[in-house]
Amino acid sequence: MKILVVEDEPKLAGFLKRGLEEQSWEVELAYDGQVGKKMASNYRFDVIILDVNLPLLNGYDLARQLRNDGLSTPILFLTALGTIDDKLDGFEAGGDDYLVKPFEFRELIARVKVLAHRSTTREQSSQVLTIADLELNLDEKVARRSGNRIDLTAKEFALLEYLMRNRGRVVSRVDIAEQVWDIRFDTGTNVIDVYINFLRKKVDKDYPNKLIHTVVGMGYIFKEE
Amino acid sequence: MKILVVEDEPKLAGFLKRGLEEQSWEVELAYDGQVGKKMASNYRFDVIILDVNLPLLNGYDLARQLRNDGLSTPILFLTALGTIDDKLDGFEAGGDDYLVKPFEFRELIARVKVLAHRSTTREQSSQVLTIADLELNLDEKVARRSGNRIDLTAKEFALLEYLMRNRGRVVSRVDIAEQVWDIRFDTGTNVIDVYINFLRKKVDKDYPNKLIHTVVGMGYIFKEE
DNA sequence: CTTCAACGACTAGAATTTTCATAGGAACAG
DNA sequence: CTGTTCCTATGAAAATTCTAGTCGTTGAAG
Numbered sequence: 009m010k011i012l013v014v015e016d017e018p019k020l021a022g023f024l025k026r027g028l029e030e031q032s033w034e035v036e037l038a039y040d041g042q043v044g045k046k047m048a049s050n051y052r053f054d055v056i057i058l059d060v061n062l063p064l065l066n067g068y069d070l071a072r073q074l075r076n077d078g079l080s081t082p083i084l085f086l087t088a089l090g091t092i093d094d095k096l097d098g099f100e101a102g103g104d105d106y107l108v109k110p111f112e113f114r115e116l117i118a119r120v121k122v123l124a125h126r127s128t129t130r131e132q133s134s135q136v137l138t139i140a141d142l143e144l145n146l147d148e149k150v151a152r153r154s155g156n157r158i159d160l161t162a163k164e165f166a167l168l169e170y171l172m173r174n175r176g177r178v179v180s181r182v183d184i185a186e187q188v189w190d191i192r193f194d195t196g197t198n199v200i201d202v203y204i205n206f207l208r209k210k211v212d213k214d215y216p217n218k219l220i221h222t223v224v225g226m227g228y229i230f231k232e233e
Numbered sequence: 234m235k236i237l238v239v240e241d242e243p244k245l246a247g248f249l250k251r252g253l254e255e256q257s258w259e260v261e262l263a264y265d266g267q268v269g270k271k272m273a274s275n276y277r278f279d280v281i282i283l284d285v286n287l288p289l290l291n292g293y294d295l296a297r298q299l300r301n302d303g304l305s306t307p308i309l310f311l312t313a314l315g316t317i318d319d320k321l322d323g324f325e326a327g328g329d330d331y332l333v334k335p336f337e338f339r340e341l342i343a344r345v346k347v348l349a350h351r352s353t354t355r356e357q358s359s360q361v362l363t364i365a366d367l368e369l370n371l372d373e374k375v376a377r378r379s380g381n382r383i384d385l386t387a388k389e390f391a392l393l394e395y396l397m398r399n400r401g402r403v404v405s406r407v408d409i410a411e412q413v414w415d416i417r418f419d420t421g422t423n424v425i426d427v428y429i430n431f432l433r434k435k436v437d438k439d440y441p442n443k444l445i446h447t448v449v450g451m452g453y454i455f456k457e458e
Numbered sequence: 459c460t461t462c463a464a465c466g467a468c469t470a471g472a473a474t475t476t477t478c479a480t481a482g483g484a485a486c487a488g
Numbered sequence: 489c490t491g492t493t494c495c496t497a498t499g500a501a502a503a504t505t506c507t508a509g510t511c512g513t514t515g516a517a518g
Contacts, residue, residue: 049365050456051401078363092337099343105330112317118324147402149451161504162450198466199506205468224465224514386493423477424495430479449476449503 009124010034012053014044014070015086016062024057027113028120034136041065048074051148053081054124060087060098068101075102082123086111137172140232142211142219144172151211158210163188167203168211171220171230180227204228234349235259237278239269239295240311241287249282252338253345266290273299278306279349282341285312285323293326300327307348311336362397365457367436367444369397376436383435388413392428393436396445396455405452429453 011028015021016039025035036053038044041062048056048070056074060067071083084105085098098106105119135146141154149165151158160168166188171179181200185191189199204220212218221229236253240246241264250260261278263269266287273281273295281299285292296308309330310323323331330344362369366379374390376383385393391413396404406425410416414424429445437443446454 046457050458077365078361078368092340095340096343099347104347115317115320118321122324122329148454149403149448163505165451197506198508201466202468202506204466208467222466388494422496426477427479427495429477433478447477450505 009054010036010052011120012036012038012044012048012056014038014041014048014057014062014067015059016040017059020059024116027117031117039063041067041070045070045073048079048081049077055120056081056083057120058083058085058103060085060089060094068097071098071101071103084116084119084123086116137169139172139175139230140217140219141215142172144169153211153215160207160210163203164206164210167200168207171207171228175230178223178226178229183227234279235261235277236345237261237263237269237273237276237281239263239266239273239282239287239292240284241265242284245284249341252342256342264288266292266295270295270298273304273306274302280345281306281308282345283308283310283328285310285314285319293322296323296326296328309341309344309348311341362394364397364400364455365442365444366440367397369394378436378440385432385435388428389431389435392425393432396432396453400455403448403452403454408452 011033013021013024013028013035015024015037018039021037021039025037028035036047036051038047042064044058044062045065058067058071062070065073067085067087071085074081074083082104083102084107085103086107086109087094087098088109095106104123107116107119137144137146142151143153144151144165146169149160151160151165151168167184170184170188184200191197204222208218208220212220217233219230219232221231223229236258238246238249238253238260240249240262243264246262246264250262253260261272261276263272267289269283269287270290283292283296287295290298292310292312296310299306299308307329308327309332310328311332311334312319312323313334320331329348332341332344360370360372362371367376368378369376369390371394374385376385376390376393392409395409395413409425416422429447433443433445437445442457444455444457446456446458448454
């Protein structure tokens with residue numbers, strides 16, 4: 009299950025992300041209303057959690073715009089404002105539920121579950137492999153490192169997927185050749201080396217902690233540190 | 234719209250009935266859990282409002298039994314108990330929302346509206362798919378972009394519908410061939426490319442933000458950007 | 459200490475594949 | 489028969505995949 013959290017206060021955002029991920033849900037964060045809108049319209053989430061006070065575009069207006077665009081994903085508002093009129097505004101804007109800060113996390117979980125229950129039944133949620141700050145979205149066919157989008161070609165994607173699925177294990181060139189290239193005998197090619205190099209440029213180059221490591225004489229291993 | 238209220242305290246029950254009827258909704262009252270259950274199972278309501286403390290059969294057990302019987306009508310719990318654990322019990326029992334007494338009547342109305350809206354929209358199952366400024370009317374078999382009518386042939390329509398239903402994820406040519414053309418093996422055809430081209434001319438050509446994107450070597454993806 | 463071989467990193471550009479765009483014919487409906 | 493829809497075929501353009509090389513490092517032998 010995939011949840012979008014739009015919350016500008018970093019502390020609360022992190023808290024929400026961690027707490028929701030403990031339910032083994034995937035969580036995407038947006039820190040302002042405009043980014044939130046873009047994410048909500050481009051990808052399918054099961055539930056959207058919206059703070060009301062957001063920079064650039066407030067939660068109510070964001071919800072209204074999404075509803076206007078025909079998005080029916082359940083929306084839960086989260087806010088410090090606790091008066092009735094605020095709540096009514098939230099519902100009027102197209103919200104499905106409303107929770108007032110401070111709240112108990114377990115109640116949030118329960119409400120999110122209820123909201124999700126409806127939408128989960130119709131379509132499967134998105135598939136993502138995540139290791140460290142790198143995630144590979146199998147639906148979008150796109151990788152992200154620390155949130156930065158990385159475009160990959162088909163072969164690059166296939167290779168990275170194979171490495172990530174075998175994280176923590178050394179995979180030999182022969183394994184890779186068979187699984188990714190369908191090569192079953194030694195052709196004396198060096199494609200694999202070349203593509204490892206391509207991946208390193210795109211995935212590891214700009215980041216201090218490398219994820220793709222060479223094990224001389226053995227192959228490659230994908231792991232943190 | 235029809236609402237069932239199960240509440241044993243006559244004063245509150247009458248208050249609820251009058252208030253809800255002011256919204257020109259039909260309200261049925263039950264004064265204990267067993268009668269409530271009978272009514273809920275025998276007639277179709279849009280929303281059920283359940284007090285938790287009820288004679289003969291308490292609200293949670295009543296909800297559980299209804300859910301067990303396969304009833305999916307939204308349930309809102311109403312109770313004086315306000316602790317987190319009570320709320321969690323309520324959601325666990327199959328409730329969709331939880332309101333603690335005393336409450337503002339307008340908030341009740343708002344929450345009931347949301348619950349009702351969900352069940353009604355769910356049934357008509359959206360005759361219009363909308364993404365960004367493009368809408369696809371499944372009844373009229375017509376698309377509109379920024380309000381401008383776009384006529385599509387049957388195949389164009391089917392392809393666009395498939396893309397829109399899978400917005401945000403890459404669909405391969407094989408997927409499209411199977412789902413839209415019923416081709417289950419590689420025939421070496423290029424119909425899909427041709428029709429993507431047709432759609433682009435009709436849907437994307439005159440507009441700056443494109444919706445149909447190709448992902449080389451993988452397929453196509455429908456999304457804003 | 460020097461040399462050489464093995465291995466992997468990395469690059470340029472050639473070869474191949476994939477996609478786009480268009481034209482024209484077959485199939486079909488009215 | 490006529491107009492529309494659907495599909496095949498084709499060539500150009502774009503993007504990719506892969507080959508063939510150079511370079512650097514390491515470690516062992518001479």
